[in-house]
Amino acid sequence: QVQFVESGGGLVQPGGSLRLSCAASTSMFNIYAMGWSRQTPGKQRELVAEITSAGTPYYADSAKGRFTISRANGADMVFIQMNNLKVDDTAVYFCSAREKGSFDYWGHGTQVTVSS
Secondary structure (H helix, E strand, O other), X not given: OOEEEEEOOEEEOOOOOEEXXXXXXXXXXXXXXXXXXXXXXXXXXXXEEEEOXXXXXXXXXXXXXXXXXXXXXXXXXXXXXXXXXXXXXXXXXXXEEEOOOOOOEEOOOEEEEEOO
């Protein structure tokens, strides 16, 4: 069983920045690809960034150039730095993990609100 605790969400003005953190409770963190997804009411969950076990990042078009995903395998943590935030980035952000196929393990999420 893999569990996550996300932190770092909050209220920020448009154009501002936030860094979300996700701490994993697993001894096998190194083998997982890690992702950050977001969801707003009435919409499907959207994967915004993923980082492979080898550290290669991938981004949704909505995140390219603004978000940076990173991981610290020694600390079993994954991060996402979000810059130039927009009102449309408002959502609950979840970290997740997968070994193969779909993401199997999810955190409870942290709220990000972008508003003036």
